[in-house]
Every structure is written in structure tokens, then in C-alpha cells.
Amino acid sequence: MRQGWLPLGVLLAGLTVFSGCAHAAETVEGWLTLQWGDGGPESPGNHRRVSLTDDTGQTVALSVSDELLRGGVFRWNGQRVRVYAPSSGARFSADGAMRVRALELLGQPSTPAAVTGSQPWISIPCKFADIADEPEALAFFEGMYANQPGGLDHFWREVSYGTIDVVGSIAVDWVTLPGVQTDYVPTPGSGTDANLNKVFDDCTAAVDDIVDFSGGGTPLVGINIMLNGSLDCCAWGGGRFATLDGVTKSWRTTWNPPWSFANEGIIAHEMGHGFGLPHANNFDDDGNPYDSPWDVMSAATGYAASDPTYGALGKHVNAWHKDKLGWFAPDRRFEAMVGEVTSIELDHTALANATHYQMALLSISADSMYTVEARMREGLYDSELAGDAVIIHEVRLGRSEPAWAVDADMPPANYGDNPGTMWQPGETFA
Numbered sequence: 542m543r544q545g546w547l548p549l550g551v552l553l554a555g556l557t558v559f560s561g562c563a564h565a566a567e568t569v570e571g572w573l574t575l576q577w578g579d580g581g582p583e584s585p586g587n588h589r590r591v592s593l594t595d596d597t598g599q600t601v602a603l604s605v606s607d608e609l610l611r612g613g614v615f616r617w618n619g620q621r622v623r624v625y626a627p628s629s630g631a632r633f634s635a636d637g638a639m640r641v642r643a644l645e646l647l648g649q650p651s652t653p654a655a656v657t658g659s660q661p662w663i664s665i666p667c668k669f670a671d672i673a674d675e676p677e678a679l680a681f682f683e684g685m686y687a688n689q690p691g692g693l694d695h696f697w698r699e700v701s702y703g704t705i706d707v708v709g710s711i712a713v714d715w716v717t718l719p720g721v722q723t724d725y726v727p728t729p730g731s732g733t734d735a736n737l738n739k740v741f742d743d744c745t746a747a748v749d750d751i752v753d754f755s756g757g758g759t760p761l762v763g764i765n766i767m768l769n770g771s772l773d774c775c776a777w778g779g780g781r782f783a784t785l786d787g788v789t790k791s792w793r794t795t796w797n798p799p800w801s802f803a804n805e806g807i808i809a810h811e812m813g814h815g816f817g818l819p820h821a822n823n824f825d826d827d828g829n830p831y832d833s834p835w836d837v838m839s840a841a842t843g844y845a846a847s848d849p850t851y852g853a854l855g856k857h858v859n860a861w862h863k864d865k866l867g868w869f870a871p872d873r874r875f876e877a878m879v880g881e882v883t884s885i886e887l888d889h890t891a892l893a894n895a896t897h898y899q900m901a902l903l904s905i906s907a908d909s910m911y912t913v914e915a916r917m918r919e920g921l922y923d924s925e926l927a928g929d930a931v932i933i934h935e936v937r938l939g940r941s942e943p944a945w946a947v948d949a950d951m952p953p954a955n956y957g958d959n960p961g962t963m964w965q966p967g968e969t970f971a
């Protein structure tokens with residue numbers, strides 16, 4: 542639908558396997574996982590946790606800078622790493638996290654970020670021992686995975702062009718945790734210190750007699766923990782490295798208070814974190830990653846289609862996110878070459894069986910690029926977008942939210958539904 546001239550850049554490829562200074566340090570090896578926290582109505586804001594699980598199954602929180610996660614979270618999340626921690630002095634921060642001086646990637650999986658094929662999840666509704674409420678019934682959680690409009694199987698198929706589905710996903714009925722709410726969350730509804738590992742361990746143990754996480758050889762990939770009360774500030778999504786029914790791996794995991802599963806777009810957002818996606822953002826650099834309505838990984842419920850049962854639904858993710866997860870067929874992605882001046886035609890993002898490109902990528906350096914995509918109010922999940930537009934993302938891998946929707950307005954808008962963000966035919970970005 543769109544034509545546009547693309548500026549040219551230099552394509553650089555590189556693989557950083559070491560980040561930081563390892564001088565005078567002790568090392569710990571293990572599996573690194575990330576968890577993203579999304580503030581709810583009571584405690585807006587966003588948070589990120591990084592943790593390491595060693596070969597004995599012990600998990601320790603890491604205090605690690607964005608700079609050390611050089612090359613972006615996709616490079617490190619779920620990977621085997623060597624952590625260099627101070628050998629003396631303040632090895633742990635005040636909140637008990639191990640300070641990290643350097644990180645080393647052990648092994649080099651060829652496509653660590655790709656997510657393809659069936660992705661069976663399980664929803665486990667878990668009650669705190671002192672809260673009797675069951676906010677939704679089993680049928681609600683079962684139906685949420687349907688391959689019908691509004692169901693998560695249908696959603697992920699549309700968003701990934703059929704590259705993934707969630708076939709095999711199941712839900713079980715409410716089970717009760719051994720502890721009361723404050724055993725897991727010191728200050729329900731606020732703070733950032735919910736004991737997510739304990740919630741995970743106790744919630745999965747509570748269904749151990751009825752759930753085979755190994756799937757008889759086809760293990761579940763993810764666990765949506767549905768709670769009947771608040772956690773801390775947030776709903777959380779990411780990974781938890783653990784052994785369940787003999788399967789040791791980083792389980793895609795979400796931790797959801799009731800306000801999270803009240804709108805399926807939030808569950809889609811948390812599952813997106815489970816698939817390894819960070820937040821997307823608009824262009825105003827205000828520290829709030831929830832103000833781009835062009836990605837469920839930003840404004841999860843903004844400009845969303847709605848469902849009478851499941852509330853605000855998810856929308857598509859931006860082209861860079863899809864590309865990282867391996868969801869574009871090679872002939873659907875255009876990568877600008879050095880010295881090339883060309884004109885291309887883009888089909889819109891939500892179109893299944895497209896016949897033109899659906900994304901253009903312009904590399905500036907190993908850690909910096911632009912992506913271009915066309916968005917139209919089509920399909921189910923993009924049907925309520927702010928309008929039809931070309932969206933350009935500036936991607937910098939070292940940022941907490943690598944992809945920012947470029948806004949030509951000065952200053953950039955507080956929310957990315959403005960004309961400056963919504964590029965139209967005839968406009969030039971240079």
C-alpha cells in the first residue's frame with residue numbers, strides 16, 4: 542500500500558560475547574533470566590529483574606546495568622552465562638542482589654531469540670491461603686486459549702503469520718497456595734519485592750499431582766500464573782529457570798493479579814515478555830514505556846479491539862520485535878544494502894499471506910537501526926488502531942526499550958497517536 546524512499550545505512554554485523562571488566566572478580570556460572578514488571582492501577586511504573594540460577598538450582602538476583610546487557614536483552618535472556626562479581630567489598634547491593642562487573646555469554650546459539658512452532662502454555666489459577674475469592678472460573682481460563690477471534694491461539698497465529706500457535710495449552714482449576722498473601726508479597730499492591738520465585742515454586746507444586754509439565758516428551762513452554770489477589774506493584778512476565786517433572790529449562794512465565802487477566806491484552810503483553818520481548822516505546826523519552834499504541838508490548842490496552850468476555854485484546858507487535866522472533870518469511874522482509882536507492886511496497890502488518898514486503902530494515906551500526914512498517918485498521922487485533930499509517934521505529938539495542946516509534950513533532954507527543962508518529966504517503970524521513 543505504501544511507497545517510500547529509504548535512506549541508506551551501513552550494515553554491520555557483530556557478536557559481543559563479553560561485556561564489562563572482569564578484573565579482580567569471582568565468577569559464577571548459570572542461566573540468566575529476565576522478568577519485566579508492569580505497574581497496575583495502584584502502582585504505575587515499570588521494573589526489570591535479572592537473575593541467575595546456578596547448577597544447584599539456587600537463584601540469585603543480579604544487579605546489572607543496561608550497559609552490561611550490551612547488545613540488548615535478546616542476547617542474554619535465557620542464556621548460559623558466566624557472571625563476574627566483586628571478589629571483595631560490597632558484593633551484594635542493599636536489596637540483596639549480586640553486583641555484576643562483567644557478563645560472559647557461554648556458547649553461541651545460532652538464533653537464541655527465535656520463537657517458532659507450537660507454544661503450549663498452562664494457566665494455573667492460584668489462591669493465596671487467606672483469600673477465598675475466585676475471580677474467574679476454569680472455563681474462562683480454558684476459553685482464553687481458543688483458536689477463535691479473541692482467543693490467544695487465534696491472536697498469536699495472526700500476529701506471527703502462523704509461525705507460532707499455542708496449541709496444546711491448557712488450564713486447570715483453582716488450587717490453593719500453602720502461604721498467605723503476605724508470605725509472598727510484603728506490601729500487596731505496592732513495592733517491587735514480590736517473591737516471584739516462591740509464587741512459581743508453590744503454584745507449580747500445588748498442581749504437581751495433576752499436571753505433567755514434561756508433556757510426555759513435549760514439554761509445556763510457559764506458565765501463566767493467575768492469582769486471586771495483588772502481587773506488589775505489578776504483573777510480571779519473563780522466565781523462571783527451574784526443573785519441573787524432570788525438565789530443566791527457562792520456563793516462559795507470567796505472574797498475574799486479577800487486573801491483569803481482566804484484559805487479555807495484558808496477558809498477551811506478559812506472554813510477550815515470556816517470549817523474550819522487551820517493551821516498545823514512543824519517542825518522548827519520558828521513561829514511561831506504555832505510551833506507544835502501535836505495540837502490545839507498550840500500550841497493551843490502548844486502541845485495542847475488545848471482546849465481551851476477555852476485555853481489551855492485544856494488538857500486533859512492531860516489525861523489529863517480529864523480526865527478532867523470526868516471524869517474517871525471508872521474502873517478506875527488505876533489508877537495505879549499502880549504496881542502494883530503491884522504492885519498495887509494503888503490505889500492512891496484519892495481512893496474512895502478504896505478497897509484498899511487510900517490513901524494511903535499515904542498519905546504521907551493529908546496535909542501531911530503523912524499521913519501517915505499514916499499519917492499517919485491519920484484521921481483528923489491529924482493527925482499532927489510531928489510524929492507517931506508516932510507522933518508523935528507531936531501534937537501539939542498548940536501551941531498555943530498544944524500539945521507539947519515531948515522532949517528527951518537536952517536542953515529541955506524550956502519546957504516540959499523533960500525526961508526527963503516523964507517517965503518510967508523500968512524507969519524507971531523513
Ligand SMILES: [Zn+2]
Nearest residue numbers: 577578579820
Ligand atoms: Zn511489560
